[in-house]
Amino acid sequence: MLTLEHVGICAKDTVKLKDWYVKVFDFKIVYNNQKEMPTFFLLLEDQSMIEIYPAEHSTEQGTNKHQGVRHLAFGTNDIEKEYQNLQRHQVEIVEELKINPNGVGTVFFRDIEGNILHFIQRPEPLY
Template sequence: MFRVNHIHLKSPDPKKTAQWYVDVFGAKITGEGTGMGGATTVRMEIEGTRINVTSAPAGETLPQGTSESHYGLEHFGFDTDDIEAAMDHVQSHGA
């Protein structure tokens, strides 16, 4: 009945964040634009899963996120055939 349509992330620099997903996970950029309130949006896809990365609306800032437990998105997971190589790859890109 339902399927995931997309995941939506917020970032102060959507292009830089999207490029990280390209470099680390092989994401494909599918579009860029300016959305509601002048927010920058980058759309990408990884193996059929769509991910949007959006900035705050123009002239606004959002509070910095923390790694402390809180309500909201906890995580999303990826599958890999070689966890050790995958961890080395992700960590070499700053994770």
């Protein structure tokens, strides 16, 4: 069986980015290699993780329609609550909260380094 163990985010400032994810989403720090520019693993409630590690090169910020991995999607059963949390933390919203005709809710936003994230709430799972 394969599972998605973690997603890596290469960061300009690993400490600031880690602090943002912990503050906004209350993720738990489960690993810190204690280096000058540390690598962190943050644990989500479903036991998956986000790795935040130091960048060696900068790239231009893209949109959700550029080639490559473009966003991380977090599932939720209360998208309105999560949207209010984003607003409370003054998170940059890319696409406002929408509910489509099938009842699927989405909101797209950026972390402090410009990475695109989004929340999705599905009335029925895809599987």
